[in-house]
Amino acid sequence: MSHFLFIRDEPSIPAKLREVFSAPEDRIVIRQSALEAKSSLARSAFDAVVIYSEGTELELKRTLCEIRELTEQIPIVVLTPEYNSSLENTAFENRADLYFAEPIPSKTLARVLMNQHENKQGNTSSSMQDWGNHPQQRSTNISHATSTLNVLRDLSHILSFSLDYKAFTQHFILKLREHISFSRIGIFLESSAKQSLVKNKQSKHLTCIASLGLPSDLVDCFQLSREVGIGRELTEYPRILHKESGTRSQFTHGNSGSAKEFSVLGCHLAIPITDREEIIGLAVLNGPVTGRDYTEDELELLYLLMEELGLAIRNSRLHSELAHHGQLIENVMHSMSSGAIVFSENLDILYMNDAAKRFLDLGQNNPDRRIEFAELPAKLAKPVHRAVEKGELLEPFKIDGLEPDEVYQVSIFPFSQKGELMRLPRPTMLIIEDFTKIEASKESARSDTKNQTISLIAERFAHEIRNSLVPLSTHAQLIDKKIQQPKFQASLKSAMLKETARIKRLSEQMLYMAQSSQAGGSEVQLNVIIQKAFQRARTQTDNTLAELKIENQLESLAPLTLEANPEALTHAFEELFLNSIQANPDAQIIQVEICQDLTGKRLVRLRDGGTGLTEDLVKQATEAFYTTRHTGVGLGLSVAQKVITEHQGELKLNSRTQERNWDIEIEFPSYRIHA
Known part of the structure; x- marks a missing residue:
């Protein structure tokens, strides 16, 4: 193997000279100055030095002097982009062996360097032959x-x-x-x-x-x-x-x-x-x-x-x-149903399997043809370029296929050694997966879910409205005969108020589920909201025995005020109280505790007089349309949770334990509460 030192200001060999140094048995070391290879020159590790001078005579002279101070015997060839008699004189005055100017005779230069290497090898062989033919001197020479x-x-x-x-x-x-x-x-x-x-x-x-x-x-x-x-x-x-x-x-x-x-x-x-x-x-x-x-x-x-x-x-x-492992990896990638493309740090396509060619309609007619990066569609080329050049970790994304209903998911994985700092640019792998059937299945599932939801909503609301219409239609049938009777008038009034309130509640639940509740915000006192919501719930259930007891552990502070939509927040607490009263009609006392935890968060805890929630209810109670009763549509707790969440609060259900003896806990962020 021949070792050559190539000195140039730029860390590359000019394109016109690359064929001179392209032999596989040549080792080319590129440095910007002779001092960067000081130890190697001093040890005669190189067969020749090539200086590509693009600077002044002074710079060339300094480089030649540095080399000759380190070694006297190594051949030196000086190359310049154009002929300059002053540079030529400087080269030979400072003991360069050859001088060439562009256009450089590449074959002549290659022959000169090759002969230099062969002469050196010939001398070595000769010396070794002499060493082998003189046994008496062998110990000394070796x-x-x-x-x-x-x-x-x-x-x-x-x-x-x-x-x-x-x-x-x-x-x-x-x-x-x-x-x-x-x-x-x-x-x-x-x-x-x-x-x-x-x-x-x-x-x-x-x-x-x-x-x-x-x-x-x-x-x-x-x-x-x-x-x-x-x-x-x-x-x-x-x-x-x-x-x-x-x-x-x-x-x-x-x-x-x-x-x-x-x-x-x-x-x-x-x-x-x-x-x-x-x-x-x-x-x-x-x-x-x-x-x-x-x-x-x-x-x-x-x-x-x-x-x-x-x-x-x-x-x-x-x-x-490594060759065996590389072939094994190539065989695995070739047999993948997903498309696989590997890019070098220079954005060259190192590998593309048949699936990727089929998905992108590239090179299928000529499997041996090399695919270029420029042939990729822009929707792939742009994210790959960002991943290679900037190391961006992109989330998987969808692209449309060649056919109308085809959908592909694209994932990009930059290569890096475990525990190694990211060096850019870096090789990257792109995977293309056919998601056509998956997306069709998801769309079908969404359509089925949508139809099921619509069917469930229609069924629940039809049932609930029918229940509200029964007493109204019964009174309507008797109105001609009993309209003059005071007892009938009172019953009709009660039925109309109760059932219209039920229908109004259903419409409000749907509105709060369909739209945001944050509009119209103002400062309200939390105690007032809770008491107003309880009165509405008791009126709607017609349960005059129900009582509310509020224990305010923060009573030494000023009344708590909250930035909120008062109507929406009142409706949320009303749904919680309705749920407690209807679930336990015989339990007359509902306890509310306003307190502060160890971190300073303000909490509202609610507990009714019943046995509490089971583990199954805790997991499912806030799901839309989930109910354990024959009346209602199962939206009460869902609406309450949505409204409280939109006020940056959090609603938690609890199965009672000795440490946590409450059913519902509501936490409001401190920046929305003013004491």
């Missing part, structure tokens, strides 16, 4: 940091050669033999957790995936294990293990498994293969072909190389596992 770095760099090309870790491991041991003399080697690895979304337990068996000098039938039949022998010793105590030291190791526990495994494989040395986190396998090999022992430097190099091999194997396996 101890030198530059030689070790060259060996590691040379073998790193092999480890990045392929994503097939078995293939590059085999190639790795062939290349390794050019630097370390052995005739037999085996690489044993644990099985990976690939092809599974759930990680398997650590494998106990180590299988040979690459070998040199080992019989093929032995490779096919023989395995190592983490529980015994060499595998156990290196798992418990990672180190370079010799055959002789293995038999005496404190970790063998008297087990000669290591010696037997060394003997079967015909090897003398075992080296752990780690991925810098854990041991994933081990390498077993024999000594040098000359019969001598490996030097300490050679063993150290072998250990480092096996660590590099372990990293490459882990990366290869991760790539394979």
Whole structure:
């Protein structure tokens, strides 16, 4: 792999130069100044430096001087948007190697950089060949940091050669033999957790995936294990293990498994293969072909190389596992009945399944055609753009489909790591669900509910009005014969007043349910409202025995006044008293308590002389048209609750307990009450 440093004021490569640096084996590092890559330049990590100069001669000179202060040997290429003889002179005076001006000959530049890299590699190979042909100097050379770095760099090309870790491991041991003399080697690895979304337990068996000098039938039949022998010793105590030291190791526990495994494989040395986190396998090999022992430097190099091999194997396996998971996710999304579209942070459409294409009528005739963001309808493009660019979490919304009655629900989910700060823009996923049948079902249910409600209202009101008309029509039939009788006149008057009051109450209930009760607000005294409502309720029920007792725990304060619609609030309390009197006609006393809780809220509590409300009544009593009596339409408590709620109050029903010995509690906000 080639490493190039590209220096420019802007953090990007000009479009005309991108093909020069587009090779997959090239690593391009873009910086705005040489000092931003100070450590890398000092360590000769780059194969060449490319300066794209758009500034003055002074700026170019400063950049070149900074580079040469850090390293003398690295090639430097200066590029400018247009030819400038002064910049050219400045470049060469400050030891730049090449100067090009636009239009830049991209092929020439690419060939120059490639040759530079090949020359460097050729020198490395040559030096390594010389190192391999002089055994007497091997120990001296390998101890030198530059030689070790060259060996590691040379073998790193092999480890990045392929994503097939078995293939590059085999190639790795062939290349390794050019630097370390052995005739037999085996690489044993644990099985990976690939092809599974759930990680398997650590494998106990180590299988040979690459070998040199080992019989093929032995490779096919023989395995190592983490529980015994060499595998156990290196798992418990990672180190370079010799055959002789293995038999005496404190970790063998008297087990000669290591010696037997060394003997079967015909090897003398075992080296752990780690991925810098854990041991994933081990390498077993024999000594040098000359019969001598490996030097300490050679063993150290072998250990480092096996660590590099372990990293490459882990990366290869991760790539394979991610590819498998990605394919699995794609298969899942492809089989979804809902449409799925994934957008990148640049608003590119990364994926769109067939359902989404069908819903939006995009690309069905050409499944391989790439769908662009601009092809999306505006009703989708706009919210997606806000979600990607601004990170807005939009609520699901409905859109119309292609057909007249089609309805889709759209949900947008921005991607973010758990616990990670939101970085914008960010990738986003859009889900389109066909809600046509659901909306049709909801509309049908609403229509059925509406019809049922209308039917219930008509039935209840017809029944109640009929009950009111019966005594009136009876008197109407007798009016010609008994109109002169005082007793009949009194009965007719009573019937007319009672039944017209009942009909008036029904009409008022419907009006309060249909419209707001807040109009016409003024300051009223709460005591006056309560007493007036009770008198109306007693008159309407014709119950002269009913009594009201008000206990005002705040009597030391001035009379409580409330900002309210007096008629509406009186009607609400009237409904509460009517409910209490009609539910318990024999219970003559209704108690009202005005108090204040620990938080300072003003409360009105009501309790009649009956047995109180059951748990079922507490849950259902305020529902419209719910009633347990044969008279009335079941709107009394519903109207009372609505009126009180519109005055920012809260009505609560209670099943009596020793701690809460009341039936109804009304709480009014303090900002509406004046003491």
